[in-house]
Amino acid sequence: MSTSRSTRTDGRPTLEKVAARAGVGRGTVSRVINGSTQVSPAAKAAVEQAIAELGYVPNLAARSLVTRRTDAVALVVSESEERLFGEPFFAGIVRGISSALVDTPLQLWLAMAQSAAERERVERHLTPQHVDGVMLLSLHDADPLPGLVEQRGLPLVLGGRPARLTRPGVAAGRFVDVDNAGGARRAVEHLYSAGRRVIATIAGPQDMGAGLARLDGYHEARVGHGLLNEPDLIAYGDFSYDSGKTAMKLLLSRRPDIDAVFIAADLMAAGALRALRDSGRHVPDDVAVVGFDDTSVARQTEPALTTVHQPIEEMGKAMARMLVAHISEQIPPDSSAVLDTTLVIRESA
Amino acid sequence: MSTSRSTRTDGRPTLEKVAARAGVGRGTVSRVINGSTQVSPAAKAAVEQAIAELGYVPNLAARSLVTRRTDAVALVVSESEERLFGEPFFAGIVRGISSALVDTPLQLWLAMAQSAAERERVERHLTPQHVDGVMLLSLHDADPLPGLVEQRGLPLVLGGRPARLTRPGVAAGRFVDVDNAGGARRAVEHLYSAGRRVIATIAGPQDMGAGLARLDGYHEARVGHGLLNEPDLIAYGDFSYDSGKTAMKLLLSRRPDIDAVFIAADLMAAGALRALRDSGRHVPDDVAVVGFDDTSVARQTEPALTTVHQPIEEMGKAMARMLVAHISEQIPPDSSAVLDTTLVIRESA
DNA sequence: GTCACTGTCGGGAGCGCTCCCACACACCGT
DNA sequence: ACGGTGTGTGGGAGCGCTCCCGACAGTGAC
Numbered sequence: 001m002s003t004s005r006s007t008r009t010d011g012r013p014t015l016e017k018v019a020a021r022a023g024v025g026r027g028t029v030s031r032v033i034n035g036s037t038q039v040s041p042a043a044k045a046a047v048e049q050a051i052a053e054l055g056y057v058p059n060l061a062a063r064s065l066v067t068r069r070t071d072a073v074a075l076v077v078s079e080s081e082e083r084l085f086g087e088p089f090f091a092g093i094v095r096g097i098s099s100a101l102v103d104t105p106l107q108l109w110l111a112m113a114q115s116a117a118e119r120e121r122v123e124r125h126l127t128p129q130h131v132d133g134v135m136l137l138s139l140h141d142a143d144p145l146p147g148l149v150e151q152r153g154l155p156l157v158l159g160g161r162p163a164r165l166t167r168p169g170v171a172a173g174r175f176v177d178v179d180n181a182g183g184a185r186r187a188v189e190h191l192y193s194a195g196r197r198v199i200a201t202i203a204g205p206q207d208m209g210a211g212l213a214r215l216d217g218y219h220e221a222r223v224g225h226g227l228l229n230e231p232d233l234i235a236y237g238d239f240s241y242d243s244g245k246t247a248m249k250l251l252l253s254r255r256p257d258i259d260a261v262f263i264a265a266d267l268m269a270a271g272a273l274r275a276l277r278d279s280g281r282h283v284p285d286d287v288a289v290v291g292f293d294d295t296s297v298a299r300q301t302e303p304a305l306t307t308v309h310q311p312i313e314e315m316g317k318a319m320a321r322m323l324v325a326h327i328s329e330q331i332p333p334d335s336s337a338v339l340d341t342t343l344v345i346r347e348s349a
Numbered sequence: 350m351s352t353s354r355s356t357r358t359d360g361r362p363t364l365e366k367v368a369a370r371a372g373v374g375r376g377t378v379s380r381v382i383n384g385s386t387q388v389s390p391a392a393k394a395a396v397e398q399a400i401a402e403l404g405y406v407p408n409l410a411a412r413s414l415v416t417r418r419t420d421a422v423a424l425v426v427s428e429s430e431e432r433l434f435g436e437p438f439f440a441g442i443v444r445g446i447s448s449a450l451v452d453t454p455l456q457l458w459l460a461m462a463q464s465a466a467e468r469e470r471v472e473r474h475l476t477p478q479h480v481d482g483v484m485l486l487s488l489h490d491a492d493p494l495p496g497l498v499e500q501r502g503l504p505l506v507l508g509g510r511p512a513r514l515t516r517p518g519v520a521a522g523r524f525v526d527v528d529n530a531g532g533a534r535r536a537v538e539h540l541y542s543a544g545r546r547v548i549a550t551i552a553g554p555q556d557m558g559a560g561l562a563r564l565d566g567y568h569e570a571r572v573g574h575g576l577l578n579e580p581d582l583i584a585y586g587d588f589s590y591d592s593g594k595t596a597m598k599l600l601l602s603r604r605p606d607i608d609a610v611f612i613a614a615d616l617m618a619a620g621a622l623r624a625l626r627d628s629g630r631h632v633p634d635d636v637a638v639v640g641f642d643d644t645s646v647a648r649q650t651e652p653a654l655t656t657v658h659q660p661i662e663e664m665g666k667a668m669a670r671m672l673v674a675h676i677s678e679q680i681p682p683d684s685s686a687v688l689d690t691t692l693v694i695r696e697s698a
Numbered sequence: 699g700t701c702a703c704t705g706t707c708g709g710g711a712g713c714g715c716t717c718c719c720a721c722a723c724a725c726c727g728t
Numbered sequence: 729a730c731g732g733t734g735t736g737t738g739g740g741a742g743c744g745c746t747c748c749c750g751a752c753a754g755t756g757a758c
Contacts, residue, residue, distance in 0.1 A: 012478075014744055025708035030746060040706060059478055061419075062744035064410035066713050084440065091433065102466050107474060110459040117451050125456060129409055241649055270649065277651070300590055300619070302626070302651070363714055374738040379716060389736060411714035415743050704755080713745085720740105726733080 013054040022050035033058060064129075073101070073133045073323060074109040076122055078143060083240070084112055087267060088295035089312055093137060093159065096316020104324055106132070113145065128154055133323045135159060141207035146173075155326040157319050161209040161336075174326060176318040176337045180210050180292075183308040183341030184217025185224075187290040188262050190306075190343055192225060196260035196288055200233040202247045202272060204264040211239075214264040214292060233258070237268045244268025248275035260288040260349065266298045266307055273301055273348070288349035303347035310341045362403040371399035382407060413478075422450070422482045422672060423458040425471055427492055432589070433461050436616060437644035438661060442486060442508065445665020453673055455481070462494065477503055482672045484508060490556035495522075504675040506668050510558040510685075523675060525667040525686045529559050529641075532657040532690030533566025534573075536639040537611050539655075539692055541574055545609035545637055549582040551596040551621060553613040560588075563613040563641060582607070586617045593617025597624035608636055609698065615640040615647045615656055622650055622697070637698035652696035659690045 019029045024043055031039050032047040039047075050056070064070050075097060077084050084090050094110070101108055109131060113122040126134055126149055133155035136145060139162060149156045150173075158175035191199050201218045204211030219229065235251050237243030244263060248271065251258060263269040269291035273283060281287050283303055291298055294309035318337045325331040368378045373392050380388050381396040388396075399405070413419050424446060426433050433439050443459070450457055458480060462471040475483055475498055482504035485494060488511060498505045499522075507524035540548050550567045553560030568578065584600045586592030593612060597620065600607060612618040618640035622632060630636050632652055640647055643658035667686045674680040 015746095016744080019708095026745085027708060027747090028706085031707090034746085038706065043706080057476060057478070059414070059744050061410045061413040061478060062713090063746075064713095065408070065414055065715085065744080066746045068713085070410075098461075098467065102470070107470075112447075118447065121451070121456075127406065129406070241645075274649075274651070296590075300623075302623070364716095365714080368738095375715085376717090376738060377736080380737090383716085387736065392736080408714050411743090412716075414714080414745085415716045417743085699758105701758085702756095705753090707752085708750095710749090711747090713747105715743085717741090717743105718739105720738090722735105722737080724733105724735085726731105728730085728732105 012059075013056045014059070015056075018047065018050045018054055018056050021054060022046040068128070070128075070130060070132050071105045072107045072109055072131050073135065073320075073327075074111055074126060074131045075135045075137065076126070076145065077110075077112050077137045078140060078145070079112060079114060079138050087239070088297065089293055090137070092295070092312030093316040093319070096313040096318075097135070097320040098316075099313070100317040100320035100324075106324070123148060126154065127152055133157070133327045135319050135323055139208070140205070155323060157323045157326065159315065159319055161213070161338075174322055174331075174335055176315055176322060176339070177209065178310040178315060178339045179341050180213035181217040181220065183292065183310065183343070184214040184262065184264070185221045186217075186341075186343050187292070187308050188218050188221035189224070190345075191260040191262065191288055191290060191349060192221065194260075194288060194349065198233070198255065198258050199260040199262065200235070200251045200255065200258045202244060202251070202261060202263040202268055203234060203236050204239050204268075206236065211264060218262055237264075237271075239265040239268060241267050241271040244271030245275045246271075248272035249279075252276075252279055252281075258287060260290075262290050262292075264292050266291040266293040266295050266301075266305055269305055269307070269348075270297050270301050273303075273305075284347065284349050290343075290349045294344050298344075298346070301348070306346045306349040307344055308341050309344045311339050314339055361408075362405045363408070364405075367396065367399045367403055367405050370403060371395040417477070419477075419479060419481050420454045421456045421458055421480050422484065422669075422676075423460055423475060423480045424484045424486065425475070425494065426459075426461050426486045427489060427494070428461060428463055428487050436588070437646065438642055439486070441644075441661030442665040442668070445662035445667075446484070446669040447665075448662075449666040449669035449673075455673070472497060475503065476501055482506070482676045484668050484672055488557065489554070504672060506672045506675065508664065508668055510562070510687075523671055523680075523684055525664055525671060525688070526558065527659040527664060527688045528690050529562035530566040530569065532641065532659065532692070533563040533611065533613070534570045535566075535690075535692050536641070536657050537567050537570035538573070539694075540609040540611065540637055540639060540698060541570065543609075543637060543698065547582070547604065547607050548609040548611065549584070549600045549604065549607045551584050551586050551593060551600070551610060551612040551617055553586065553588050553617075555585065560613060567611055586613075586620075588614040588617055590616050590620040593620030594624045595620075597621035598628075601625075601628055601630075609638070610636060611639050611641075613641050615642040615644050615650075615654060618654055618656070618697075619646050619650050622652075622654075633696065633698050639692075639698045643693055647693075647695070650697070655695045655698040656693055657690050658693045660688050663688055 015026055015029050019026045024047060028039060028043050029047050032044050097108060111122050113119045134149045135157050137159040139158060139160060146156060161175050161177040188199060203215040206212055232254050235247035237247045261272060263272055269289055273289060276283055276287055283289055291305045291307035294307045298305035298307045364375055364378050368375045373396060377388060377392050378396050381393050426439065446457060460471050462468045483498045484506050486508040488507060488509060495505060510524050510526040537548060552564040555561055581603050584596035586596045610621060612621055618638055622638060625632055625636055632638055640654045640656035643656045647654035647656045
């Protein structure tokens with residue numbers, strides 16, 4: 001009832017107080033804080049001392065009100081927390097982004113947009129008054145988010161090439177991607193050159209760029225060996241452990257003669273290994289397995305997974321750097337980066 | 350050079366414009382937006398229509414400047430991205446928090462404070478002008494963060510009882526915890542009643558509340574069976590897969606007669622299973638294993654893990670609700686919540 | 699000595715909002 | 729007729745900052 005609200009103006013020192021203490025004007029303090037060169041060394045020293053003595057911290061709301069910047073960027077992941085935290089892939093991305101952001105004033109917001117409530121919330125906060133730029137990860141085909149963000153005039157960088165534009169030669173705005181198709185092709189080539197002949201694949205979601213491109217790579221390798229498409233050898237998953245297990249069972253029931261599988265994600269591969277073991281097959285003697293991602297699960301499976309390594313942290317860094325350049329308008333509108341992948345040989349193939 | 354800065358005032362409608370359009374004063378619009386009852390239905394309707402027509406969105410920087418609220422809360426995890434994303438535990442917490450926050454105006458900030466650079470950054474942003482409250486997770490003993498946050502007058506809720514106050518009867522501020530000791534005790538009891546006699550444990554970090562309490566539970570169960578402490582049977586890990594593997598190897602070398610292990614985290618248990626398999630032992634026939642957490646890894650190990658389930662999502666919800674109550678000053682200073690744990694029997698014990 | 703120029707600096711204006719005071723107006727009882 | 733009591737309402741003040749204009753001193757060229 002009579003709970004007195006905290007006084008209107010709290011004890012926190014303001015620019016004005018710093019100016020008074022340093023014996024200079026408000027403008028000079030502001031210039032010192034913002035690193036202007038138009039300040040004499042003497043004034044600068046006085047201001048810096050006053051700031052230290054008072055423990056002054058600039059009020060960001062006030063600054064943001066006039067500059068119309070927020071010094072925050074958002075990373076939006078169109079996945080559930082389950083997957084966001086379940087897959088080490090995202091950890092790498094976040095690490096890369098943080099490290100690239102460390103010497104900018106920008107703070108990173110992390111948001112997931114899975115449930116309707118979450119999406120609504122995220123959309124409400126993806127405005128120029130909340131963030132200066134947006135990075136979108138794990139985008140599905142029909143996602144309206146990129147359109148919304150661009151329409152609001154917010155700088156945008158995509159992680160992974162949008163699915164519909166996965167064929168080269170099409171402008172797609174700004175994105176960072178890895179060479180998914182090339183990595184998949186090399187993985188399958190590796191299986192062929194190891195003497196495998198009936199090579200199946202567990203592909204990812206076909207509404208995602210990475211899912212499409214990795215399946216493309218598989219096809220390319222087959223074509224390179226003069227082989228026709230065999231739909232029997234293709235099963236689909238959603239990058240999860242369970243979906244990998246299920247898909248592997250399906251493949252084995254359709255084609256018991258399979259002697260190798262290329263699997264579009266390590267986590268699915270872990271599930272597939274389980275299904276293979278359950279079916280009594282030995283990896284790699286009976287069936288060779290190659291995964292994709294080279295996340296920590298690849299080292300924890302039994303046997304350890306041969307997989308396609310992608311420079312995840314680099315990808316995060318590239319995204320952040322591209323966004324920063326975009327925000328400061330130092331970059332052409334259709335730039336993009338595609339990073340290389342490499343095959344890591346372990347025990348499973 | 351001559352890149353014209355975007356005009357000072359962008360096209361976005363302001364409160365004033367809405368007021369003009371609705372034919373009312375600024376104050377009335379503000380009242381409508383903030384849900385005051387002191388507005389006539391006619392005025393309210395006119396304002397709402399004007400807002401819709403103009404697509405007006407309140408400027409949060411301006412609001413925050415005067416209200417001194419930010420409508421954001423932070424969740425700080427004192428871990429690397431590696432662990433934050435590697436352990437499903439955190440996913441559950443975040444999910445619980447988000448769901449509890451969904452019908453408040455509060456937005457969730459997620460930050461990790463591991464490296465020095467990150468910590469410095471986090472500390473700089475943990476001020477009343479950035480966030481309205483803070484939740485701290487995975488706290489180590491000597492962490493200065495709680496002190497800092499409280500000193501700045503920010504509402505604070507801890508996830509997990511602070512290590513130093515892990516003994517009951519000591520006030521510890523606001524925290525949410527699960528009954529770690531009780532869960533551990535029941536797990537070990539289960540092993541004893543299954544006829545196991547040489548029961549080892551892999552404990553967690555002893556500077557963390559959860560690590561301490563779970564080891565306490567192990568001791569309690571032994572005491573309950575009239576057994577003396579045998580340091581040989583205790584090894585320590587840091588909750589990671591690798592540390593579990595290493596600790597298990599150490600235990601087996603010290604005491605080859607071990608016929609059961611209680612392990613303070615599922616991920617460590619997964620590592621331990623690997624070490625047991627490498628040593629030629631069969632689980633559960635030769636050695637029974639019980640984990641702790643009941644995260645998704647528990648279902649993916651071979652054999653599936655018997656483990657102590659903790660209501661992770663509930664814990665997140667409780668933390669968020671406690672923080673909200675704290676922010677609105679509707680809660681005594683030393684409240685806390687301790688949630689129950691249950692044993693989930695699978696294949697490993 | 700005058701003028702132009704450069705390097706510093708102070709402080710007014712104003713960002714968009716909330717808070718709150720003053721006031722208009724209706725309605726009531728006396 | 730009057731004052732009292734409420735309910736709605738308008739708009740001034742001010743949150744803490746940046747932007748920018750104008751002032752001023754010092755320097756060098758003429």
